[in-house]
Amino acid sequence: MAVTHDDVRHIAELARLGVSPERLDDLVRELNGILMHMEVLAQVDTGAGEDESPPFDRPPASTPLRADSSGPIPMLLPLESFAPSTRDGFIIVPRLASHDDPIESAP
Amino acid sequence: MSAADFPTLTADMIAARVRDGTTSPADIVRASFARARGVGAGRDQLNIILWSDENAALEEAEVLATQIAGAATGGVLSGVPIAVKDNIATLGLPTTCASKILAGYVSPYEATAVTRLREEGAIIVGKTNCDEFAMGSSTENSAYGPTRNPVDIRRVPGGSSGGSAAAVAAGIVPIALGSETGGSVRQPAAFCGIVGAKPTYGRISRYGLVAFASSLDHISAFARNVDDAALALEVMAGVDPRDSTSVDVPVPSYREQFVSRATVPQPLTGVTIGVPREYFPEQLDAGIRHYCDRALDYLRELGATVRDVSLPHTSLAIPCYYIIAPAEASSNLARFEGVRYGPRAASADGLRGMYEANRSAGFGPEVTRRVLLGTYVLSAGYYDAYYKKAQEVRKLITRDFTNVFADGVDVLFTPTTPTTAFPIGSISDPYEMYLSDIFTATANLAGVPGMSMPIGRADNLPVGGQLLADHFDEPAMFRVAYALEQALGEEAHR
Numbered sequence: 001m002a003v004t005h006d007d008v009r010h011i012a013e014l015a016r017l018g019v020s021p022e023r024l025d026d027l028v029r030e031l032n033g034i035l036m037h038m039e040v041l042a043q044v045d046t047g048a049g050e051d052e053s054p055p056f057d058r059p060p061a062s063t064p065l066r067a068d069s070s071g072p073i074p075m076l077l078p079l080e081s082f083a084p085s086t087r088d089g090f091i092i093v094p095r096l097a098s099h100d101d102p103i104e105s106a107p
Numbered sequence: 108m109s110a111a112d113f114p115t116l117t118a119d120m121i122a123a124r125v126r127d128g129t130t131s132p133a134d135i136v137r138a139s140f141a142r143a144r145g146v147g148a149g150r151d152q153l154n155i156i157l158w159s160d161e162n163a164a165l166e167e168a169e170v171l172a173t174q175i176a177g178a179a180t181g182g183v184l185s186g187v188p189i190a191v192k193d194n195i196a197t198l199g200l201p202t203t204c205a206s207k208i209l210a211g212y213v214s215p216y217e218a219t220a221v222t223r224l225r226e227e228g229a230i231i232v233g234k235t236n237c238d239e240f241a242m243g244s245s246t247e248n249s250a251y252g253p254t255r256n257p258v259d260i261r262r263v264p265g266g267s268s269g270g271s272a273a274a275v276a277a278g279i280v281p282i283a284l285g286s287e288t289g290g291s292v293r294q295p296a297a298f299c300g301i302v303g304a305k306p307t308y309g310r311i312s313r314y315g316l317v318a319f320a321s322s323l324d325h326i327s328a329f330a331r332n333v334d335d336a337a338l339a340l341e342v343m344a345g346v347d348p349r350d351s352t353s354v355d356v357p358v359p360s361y362r363e364q365f366v367s368r369a370t371v372p373q374p375l376t377g378v379t380i381g382v383p384r385e386y387f388p389e390q391l392d393a394g395i396r397h398y399c400d401r402a403l404d405y406l407r408e409l410g411a412t413v414r415d416v417s418l419p420h421t422s423l424a425i426p427c428y429y430i431i432a433p434a435e436a437s438s439n440l441a442r443f444e445g446v447r448y449g450p451r452a453a454s455a456d457g458l459r460g461m462y463e464a465n466r467s468a469g470f471g472p473e474v475t476r477r478v479l480l481g482t483y484v485l486s487a488g489y490y491d492a493y494y495k496k497a498q499e500v501r502k503l504i505t506r507d508f509t510n511v512f513a514d515g516v517d518v519l520f521t522p523t524t525p526t527t528a529f530p531i532g533s534i535s536d537p538y539e540m541y542l543s544d545i546f547t548a549t550a551n552l553a554g555v556p557g558m559s560m561p562i563g564r565a566d567n568l569p570v571g572g573q574l575l576a577d578h579f580d581e582p583a584m585f586r587v588a589y590a591l592e593q594a595l596g597e598e599a600h601r
Binding site: 014 | 420425429444456457458459464466475476480502503536541
């Protein structure tokens with residue numbers, strides 16, 4: 001299961017990490033170098049069904065997982081429907097009094 | 108107390124002197140800072156201490172002096188200066204995990220472990236350098252540069268809690284806090300020739316420890332001798348409502364047994380020491396093997412029964428650990444995006460672009476590598492093959508320990524590390540560095556208590572012997588360690 005350049009780009013997106021093209025080659029090589037040593041685990045007989053841990057300590061039979069998507073953060077309502085003003089995906093709010101502005105905060 | 112005396116004083120001695128009024132807490136704090144300056148603990152020399160405030164520590168010392176004067180008895184750590192790893196929350200001093208992404212962050216609360224030490228009279232004198240977010244085995248991955256080993260400044264002090272280990276080894280403090288995820292206290296303790304002890308998982312609250320891999324993280328302690336290490340763990344141990352993984356099991360005295368057994372000729376009569384053959388591979392460094400054999404001879408002379416045992420899944424610990432730990436780290440470190448913590452990029456393309464810019468600028472190469480590795484092993488198509496499998500193997504490793512302890516073994520003895528401290532910059536391959544934890548990661552995966560203690564010097568570099576015990580059996584571990592320490596005497600350091 002060798003990691004490809006596309007894999008690294010994809011997981012970097014999921015992890016919200018920017019990976020420069022210059023660093024990409026090194027990361028592919030390093031991750032493959034590490035994962036190569038993990039392959040030994042596949043050979044281990046872990047005796048499926050022999051869970052001796054107490055019932056409250058066992059993971060659910062199937063863990064619900066969300067899709068590996070790096071798309072926009074899902075919101076119940078679109079941002080524009082409740083934000084008075086937005087720019088580049090950010091909500092614009094009035095300046096707070098604690099943000100010192102020598103002109104506006106002068107008595 | 109002369110300046111020359113200070114580095115030789117144990118925490119127990121300092122607290123006794125402060126309680127009986129022989130020395131003031133302020134004198135102790137001044138001596139600690141003077142020692143730090145004397146050995147060159149700052150950034151441009153040994154690079155042990157990242158953050159400190161002498162005036163604030165002296166003010167705390169004055170408050171403590173007043174409290175002691177008005178109290179019938181002082182705390183067991185009265186006036187003891189303690190250094191804390193930079194990933195454990197303290198009030199007043201920054202908590203940055205030696206990472207740029209947390210530059211300037213000062214926690215509004217402190218770790219339960221730190222509170223408990225301070226309630227017994229300890230004074231926090233500094234935050235120590237470490238691998239960024241505790242990810243490393245050499246303290247070379249700090250955003251503030253590597254720490255140097257006080258024993259040999261060309262070499263690493265081990266990691267990730269290398270700054271705390273170096274602070275104790277250099278005589279700046281008698282006790283320092285570190286954190287363990289795969290051996291980050293025992294390994295640097297071995298490299299620096301001091302004692303490092305990790306409790307059972309759940310024994311000491313993790314509240315206030317910045318999470319790296321929550322199922323493996325432990326707050327742990329360094330000291331110059333076994334008694335002080337036991338003292339530190341005893342004070343910090345106990346259930347905490349702020350950490351749901353802390354366990355409500357009564358904490359026995361770890362030290363009482365030392366007093367009653369100190370004069371017995373064979374204090375380990377009736378104790379069985381297991382020697383797992385997987386920890387003594389053919390290629391083990393000859394010097395390390397020699398000093399382990401010598402320690403085992405002493406344990407026999409002390410009355411212990413020593414027998415060979417097997418922990419058959421030991422070789423799987425590193426692959427297993429380096430799947431589970433990065434997986435948990437990729438989730439825990441998702442919170443660091445430059446919004447709630449740390450500096451923010453001046454300009455970025457939208458919300459997502461801002462996250463990426465902040466995280467890419469804030470995390471160093473090793474943290475980036477582990478977050479990517481963790482994200483990969485948790486991603487669709489690889490989850491079962493890597494993460495789920497590693498969790499199953501973790502159970503086998505835990506069962507290895509359960510089996511030997513059920514079979515009559517009280518304590519296991521092994522080398523702490525496969526080599527002595529290596530030169531700074533000598534290991535560039537990530538997996539080769541990960542192998543530094545080969546004898547220590549098993550205890551984190553299984554959650555059993557473990558410690559490293561000095562047992563000799565090979566080519567003038569400290570060698571650590573590791574003791575591992577069953578869950579919540581820290582008393583057995585400390586009992587054996589104390590007896591061995593008394594038997595070795597000065598031989599532990601030569």
